Each structure stands twice: as C-alpha cells, then as structure tokens.
Amino acid sequence: MKDLTLSKPTFIIDKKKSIDKIEAMFKKATRQGVQLRPHFKTHQNYEIGTWFREVGVRAITVSSCEMAEYFAFDGWNDITIAFSVNLNEADKINSLSSRINLNILLEDIEVVTSLEEKLTNKVGVFVEIDTGYKRAGLNPADTETIGQLLKKISTSDKLIFKGFLTFAGHSYFAQGEAEIQRVFNQYMDDMLRLKEKFGRAFLSLKLSAGDTPTCSIVSNFRGVDEIRPGNFIFYDLMQVLIGSCKREQVSAIVACPVVAIHKERQEIIIFGGAVHFSKEMLTTPEKGAFYGDVVELSGKGWKTEETGAYVSWMSQEHGVVKAPASFFERIKVGEFIGVIPVHSCLVANLMKGSTLIIN
Amino acid sequence: MKDLTLSKPTFIIDKKKSIDKIEAMFKKATRQGVQLRPHFKTHQNYEIGTWFREVGVRAITVSSCEMAEYFAFDGWNDITIAFSVNLNEADKINSLSSRINLNILLEDIEVVTSLEEKLTNKVGVFVEIDTGYKRAGLNPADTETIGQLLKKISTSDKLIFKGFLTFAGHSYFAQGEAEIQRVFNQYMDDMLRLKEKFGRAFLSLKLSAGDTPTCSIVSNFRGVDEIRPGNFIFYDLMQVLIGSCKREQVSAIVACPVVAIHKERQEIIIFGGAVHFSKEMLTTPEKGAFYGDVVELSGKGWKTEETGAYVSWMSQEHGVVKAPASFFERIKVGEFIGVIPVHSCLVANLMKGSTLIIN
Numbered sequence: 001m002k003d004l005t006l007s008k009p010t011f012i013i014d015k016k017k018s019i020d021k022i023e024a025m026f027k028k029a030t031r032q033g034v035q036l037r038p039h040f041k042t043h044q045n046y047e048i049g050t051w052f053r054e055v056g057v058r059a060i061t062v063s064s065c066e067m068a069e070y071f072a073f074d075g076w077n078d079i080t081i082a083f084s085v086n087l088n089e090a091d092k093i094n095s096l097s098s099r100i101n102l103n104i105l106l107e108d109i110e111v112v113t114s115l116e117e118k119l120t121n122k123v124g125v126f127v128e129i130d131t132g133y134k135r136a137g138l139n140p141a142d143t144e145t146i147g148q149l150l151k152k153i154s155t156s157d158k159l160i161f162k163g164f165l166t167f168a169g170h171s172y173f174a175q176g177e178a179e180i181q182r183v184f185n186q187y188m189d190d191m192l193r194l195k196e197k198f199g200r201a202f203l204s205l206k207l208s209a210g211d212t213p214t215c216s217i218v219s220n221f222r223g224v225d226e227i228r229p230g231n232f233i234f235y236d237l238m239q240v241l242i243g244s245c246k247r248e249q250v251s252a253i254v255a256c257p258v259v260a261i262h263k264e265r266q267e268i269i270i271f272g273g274a275v276h277f278s279k280e281m282l283t284t285p286e287k288g289a290f291y292g293d294v295v296e297l298s299g300k301g302w303k304t305e306e307t308g309a310y311v312s313w314m315s316q317e318h319g320v321v322k323a324p325a326s327f328f329e330r331i332k333v334g335e336f337i338g339v340i341p342v343h344s345c346l347v348a349n350l351m352k353g354s355t356l357i358i359n
Numbered sequence: 360m361k362d363l364t365l366s367k368p369t370f371i372i373d374k375k376k377s378i379d380k381i382e383a384m385f386k387k388a389t390r391q392g393v394q395l396r397p398h399f400k401t402h403q404n405y406e407i408g409t410w411f412r413e414v415g416v417r418a419i420t421v422s423s424c425e426m427a428e429y430f431a432f433d434g435w436n437d438i439t440i441a442f443s444v445n446l447n448e449a450d451k452i453n454s455l456s457s458r459i460n461l462n463i464l465l466e467d468i469e470v471v472t473s474l475e476e477k478l479t480n481k482v483g484v485f486v487e488i489d490t491g492y493k494r495a496g497l498n499p500a501d502t503e504t505i506g507q508l509l510k511k512i513s514t515s516d517k518l519i520f521k522g523f524l525t526f527a528g529h530s531y532f533a534q535g536e537a538e539i540q541r542v543f544n545q546y547m548d549d550m551l552r553l554k555e556k557f558g559r560a561f562l563s564l565k566l567s568a569g570d571t572p573t574c575s576i577v578s579n580f581r582g583v584d585e586i587r588p589g590n591f592i593f594y595d596l597m598q599v600l601i602g603s604c605k606r607e608q609v610s611a612i613v614a615c616p617v618v619a620i621h622k623e624r625q626e627i628i629i630f631g632g633a634v635h636f637s638k639e640m641l642t643t644p645e646k647g648a649f650y651g652d653v654v655e656l657s658g659k660g661w662k663t664e665e666t667g668a669y670v671s672w673m674s675q676e677h678g679v680v681k682a683p684a685s686f687f688e689r690i691k692v693g694e695f696i697g698v699i700p701v702h703s704c705l706v707a708n709l710m711k712g713s714t715l716i717i718n
Contacts, residue, residue: 006447007445007447007448007450007451008423008424008425008445008447008448041675041676063675063676064367064630064676065367066367083618083630083676083677084618084619084628084630085618086366086367086616086618086630087616087692087693088365088366088367088616088693088695089366089367091366092366107619108619108620108692110691110692111692111693114693134624134679135628135672135674135677135679136618136619136628136677139623169674257445257446257447259442259443259444259445259495260443260466260467260495261467264498265493269443269494269495271423271442271443271445274637274639274702274705275705275708278633278637278638279637279638279639279640279705280633280638281638313494315494315528316400316422316704316705316708317400317422317423317442318442318494318495320493320494332469333446333467333469333470334446334447334470334473336447343633345675346633346634346638346675349634349675350709
C-alpha cells in the first residue's frame with residue numbers, strides 16, 4: 001500500500017480477505033440447503049459482484065429500483081428489492097420484471113390494489129415481517145392482518161406470493177455472540193410460527209432472513225430458506241463492536257492523507273470527512289463519540305493492530321484524529337493513514353469514484 | 360410540487376428563495392467593501408454557480424482540488440481551496456495554477472519546502488488561523504510560529520502570501536444572534552491583531568473569514584476583506600437551531616416517498632435514509648436525536664409551518680418519521696412528504712444525481 005500512489009481519500013478493499021468471507025458464508029449456507037442471496041447495497045460494484053458470482057451466487061438483494069437496474073444491466077437476473085415497494089416507481093418495476101425474476105416487498109393491504117393497477121408483469125412478493133427492529137414490516141403476532149394481506153395478494157394474477165422476509169436490525173444492538181444468537185433464536189421463532197400457520201395454504205412459502213451479525217455468528221440456520229447478509233463482505237468497526245467479526249476480518253478501510261499536525265493538542269488533521277465516511281458514529285466510554293479507528297498502512301495493505309488513534313471529529317472534508325504519543329510521533333504531513341470506518345456500506349456508497357482493490 | 364412527477368427521494372431547491380439570499384449577502388458585503396467569495400462545497404452545481412455569477416460574484420471557495428477542477432472547467436478563474444494543502448495533489452495544483460488564479464492554505468513550515476519543490480507555477484497562499492474551532496490552523500497567539508512561516512513563505516518565488524484565513528466553525532456551537540455576534544467579535548479581534556502585527560511587513564495582507572452563522576447575523580464586517588459563507592444559499596435545520604436564519608429562509612428540502620405507515624406506533628416509513636441525508640443529526644430535549652423536520656409539500660413548493668413530525672431514525676435507505684395524529688392521519692402510502700435536512704451541504708453532495716430546481 002505504501003508502494004501505491006495515492007493522492008486523495010481512497011476506499012481500499014482487500015480482495016483476498018473479502019473473497020474468503022464470501023466463500024465461507026456461501027459454504028455455510030449451501031451446506032444447510034440455504035440460499036445465499038447477498039445484499040449488494042453494501043458494495044454497489046460490478047467487479048465485486050463477480051466475486052460472488054464466481055463462488056456460485058446466482059440471486060441477489062438490493063434496496064432500490066435503481067440498484068436493481070444497475071445490477072440487472074450487469075447480468076444479474078434474480079433480484080429482490082428488499083424495501084417496501086415505492087408506488088411511484090412502478091415503471092421501473094415493470095421494466096425490470098419484463099427482463100428478470102424480480103421480487104418486491106409488501107406489507108400494506110391498501111398498496112396491493114394501487115400496485116396491481118400499475119403492474120404489467122408478474123412479480124414475486126415477500127411480505128415483510130417486523131421481528132423487533134421496529135422499522136418496516138408487519139407484527140408477526142398480528143396473523144389476522146397478515147392473513148388478510150395474503151388473501152388479497154392471492155387474488156392477484158400479477159403478485160406471486162413467495163414467503164415472509166425479515167430484517168432483524170435489532171441484532172445491531174446486540175453485543176457478543178450470545179446476544180446475537182439470542183436475537184436469531186427470537187426472530188426465527190417468530191418466522192417459523194408464521195410458516196407453521198400459513199405453510200399449509202402456501203406450500204412453497206419461503207423464509208428469508210439474515211442480517212450480517214446473525215449470519216456471521218450462528219452455525220445452524222434452523223429452517224430459514226435464504227439469507228441476505230451484505231455488510232459481511234467488508235465488515236467495519238460497528239460489526240467488530242457488535243461481535244460479528246474480529247478486527248482482522250475487516251477487509252476495507254479508507255486511506256486518508258495527513259494534511260496538518262497539531263503538536264499542542266496531539267491531533268492529526270486528515271483529508272477525510274463526512275463526504276467520505278458519512279457521519280455514522282459509535283460511542284465507547286473511553287473515546288466518547290467517534291468516527292473510525294486509525295490503522296497504519298503497510299506494504300501489503302494495512303496493519304490490523306490497534307494504534308490507539310481514532311477519528312474524534314469530522315466535518316465535511318476534515319477528520320480530526322486523536323493519537324497517543326507512540327503513534328503521533330511517527331506521522332508526518334503528506335503521509336497516508338488508514339481509517340477503519342464505522343459503517344462500510346455508507347463509505348462504499350460515498351466513495352464510488354475513489355475505490356482501490358488490492359491483493 | 361404536488362403537480363410535479365417525482366418518483367424517488369429528490370433534493371428540491373427553491374431558486375427564487377436562494378437567489379434572494381445570494382443578492383442580500385452580496386449587497387451586505389459589497390456595501391462594506393468586502394468581497395463575497397462564497398463556498399461552493401455547499402452546492403457543487405454549475406447551474407447554481409451561475410446564480411452567483413449573475414449577481415456579480417467572481418471569486419469562489421472550494422474544499423478540494425477536485426472541486427476546484429470542476430468549477431475551473433465551468434469558467435471560474437479565481438478559486439481558493441480552503442483546505443490545508445494536500446502534498447499528494449501537487450499535480451492538480453500545478454495544472455490548476457497554470458490556468459486560473461489559485462489560492463491554497465498553509466499552516467506548517469515543514470510543508471513549505473516539500474511543496475515548493477513540487478510547484479511549477481505561482482500560487483496564492485493564505486495562512487490558516489485557528490480562532491477557536493480547534494480543527495486546522497495556527498494559534499493566533501503564537502505569532503512567533505506565524506512569523507517564521509511568513510518568513511519562509513517570503514523566500515519562495517512560487518508562494519505568494521495573500522493573508523490570513525480563518526473558519527470560525529465554533530459559531531456552530533452558538534445559539535441565538537447575541538452568541539453568534541460574540542463569536543464574530545472574538546475571532547475578528549484575533550484576526551485584526553494579526554493584521555496589526557504583520558500588516559506593515561505585508562502591505563496587501565488580507566483577512567478572509569466567514570462561516571454562515573456569523574455572515575448571516577453580523578451587520579458590520581469590521582475590517583474583514585473577504586467572506587466565504589457557503590451554506591446560506593440553502594440553510595438547513597442546523598442553521599435554524601443556531602439562529603442564523605428563520606425557518607422560512609431554508610430553500611432546499613428532500614422530498615421523500617412514503618412507503619409504509621405504522622398505525623400502532625404512529626410512524627411513517629419513508630424512502631429516504633443515510634445515502635440521501637448522511638447521518639448528521641441534531642438533539643433537542645423534546646425530540647432527542649433526530650435527522651430532519653417534516654413539512655408538507657404544496658403546489659408551489661413546501662409549507663414552512665411546523666407539522667410536529669420529524670425523522671427519528673435513519674438506516675441506509677429508510678427513514679422513520681414520528682408524527683402527531685393531526686399530520687399522521689392525512690398521510691397515505693405513495694405520497695411524498697418534505698424533510699428539512701439537518702445539514703444541507705451533505706445532502707447536496709449525496710443527491711447530485713437527484714436534484715430538482717423549482718420557482
């Protein structure tokens with residue numbers, strides 16, 4: 001990495017580390033008869049898509065019609081838009097569903113009628129279930145509403161009910177493997193109960209689940225039919241703190257130029273701010289709120305050891321790094337340091353124009 | 360606005376409101392013999408650049424070499440990159456300085472030698488002063504270091520010392536006009552002392568200052584030579600809370616489609632998340648941490664009245680809106696609502712591909 005010519009903040013992706021993780025996740029899933037339908041919102045990148053394809057992945061998840069169009073153009077023909085359907089984008093849905101196998105999400109019975117009027121082709125439908133994240137989806141205990149929605153969907157010749165889908169984002173509030181496992185058990189209990197209730201009426205009903213923390217930790221997928229982790233290809237500081245992965249498994253960082261050094265405050269100013277990282281932050285008792293951990297770059301990438309340095313503040317383009325003397329004294333203006341981001345998906349989205357794949 | 364066909368999250372900019380603010384700021388500055396050198400990082404948009412040009416603005420500020428290249432290509436030929444110089448981008452600086460009047464920032468004496476070796480043309484230099492924000496810049500009390508730096512710069516035939524520059528970002532921690540005025544008085548005291556000390560040796564020394572809060576509030580610019588506000592063209596919720604502007608002066612919002620409604624929690628789910636807004640947040644006692652205020656769209660744009668609804672949580676593409684019954688009951692899935700963003704600069708950067716100019 002020190003050998004590479006970098007000039008500005010650059011998102012550095014370690015290909016080998018990333019592919020190792022894809023292979024491991026694919027093996028763990030297929031061994032149990034579970035389909036890996038990875039979420040491509042994390043990387044939004046054709047080249048990285050091919051890494052999944054070469055491992056054997058054939059179906060993907062995205063979070064918008066635009067992202068579906070982007071990957072359909074690259075030959076992906078089995079795509080779930082894991083986002084409550086946006087009625088205003090029916091044209092895009094029609095265009096996509098004329099070319100590929102498209103799945104959308106529904107949760108609102110009133111949407112079905114408006115949607116059906118607009119659709120020109122068949123689309124697969126997953127009904128979203130809120131297993132505890134409290135974002136989108138129906139309450140799994142409210143089987144009456146779910147039943148009414150399924151009945152309504154069944155009357156349509158365009159909407160093909162595929163099954164139940166959940167995103168258990170509350171796994172992001174877990175800490176450590178035991179808590180993550182507990183979130184998995186809880187949401188799978190919810191999902192399996194729904195399958196039991198509606199499985200006789202809908203024989204091919206599938207269960208789709210799988211956030212990065214639970215997919216990373218659980219060894220037994222317990223009856224889920226497909227998993228949709230996305231972030232695991234990179235991981236990030238948030239996942240390290242949750243306990244989804246080890247620090248060494250993070251496979252993407254941002255290399256940032258040092259532009260100023262403030263001896264009196266023992267702070268390093270980097271070119272690297274909210275337009276590169278977003279403003280996702282974490283809070284720990286030692287650091288307070290912070291925006292990333294600093295690592296040293298090395299010939300082959302970056303060193304995984306903790307330096308004790310971290311990004312303590314961020315404005316639009318600037319980052320302020322607090323550093324212990326041991327690290328601070330080695331850094332010079334003009335050099336690059338690495339930052340393990342808090343949330344790699346948001347960084348990948350912002351750094352589309354400045355990404356470098358190594359190894 | 361309700362007449363317009365929107366399909367996805369869209370950054371809506373009210374042209375008339377924006378130009379009114381440009382004209383007012385330009386008049387206030389020129390009346391006092393102060394040059395308005397607006398910060399274009401806020402909008403990063405050619406068309407909006409022409410609004411400034413038509414009012415009479417000839418010189419601009421940007422925060423990166425790339426942004427300087429972008430605006431130089433559109434004919435802007437007097438640009439300050441208000442960011443501690445990045446030694447790794449000397450090629451871009453050389454290319455720019457061969458075509459336009461370019462100013463850069465310096466604060467580190469050790470950088471001067473490395474920089475001089477790399478430069479091929481003359482560039483203007485502002486020395487950055489930290490008047491209290493504690494990000495970049497030299498301590499104004501440390502006149503010894505400042506003097507040494509000026510001496511070193513003077514020995515160069517490429518580096519043309521222009522003056523002192525400060526970004527008083529600590530005005531963002533102020534609340535109300537009196538506090539903002541106090542920040543202005545304090546940093547101008549610092550800057551004027553420096554001018555007094557070094558003005559005899561450098562007769563054409565200029566003082567460059569001007570964040571949006573102080574430029575919006577102060578009526579007397581007290582000896583500053585140029586001001587560099589950026590955000591004022593849009594303003595945002597942060598500026599409303601600081602007291603830089605009234606809510607009615609905010610001239611850009613994000614229109615977001617409603618994709619789900621949760622009656623039991625009285626929450627609205629919108630297509631609009633961190634990839635549209637960044638994750639900049641504010642905290643108030645009533646709302647806790649939140650990510651934007653919700654307004655109603657109207658035929659001509661949006662209504663400025665408070666609805667009581669606000670974005671309480673945001674993930675990558677989803678926003679969760681908490682709404683009082685009066686607002687909640689009127690909203691249907693498929694409609695659009697407006698969100699006054701916390702920080703419009705970050706939104707403009709993220710929404711480059713989805714911006715609509717009205718009025």
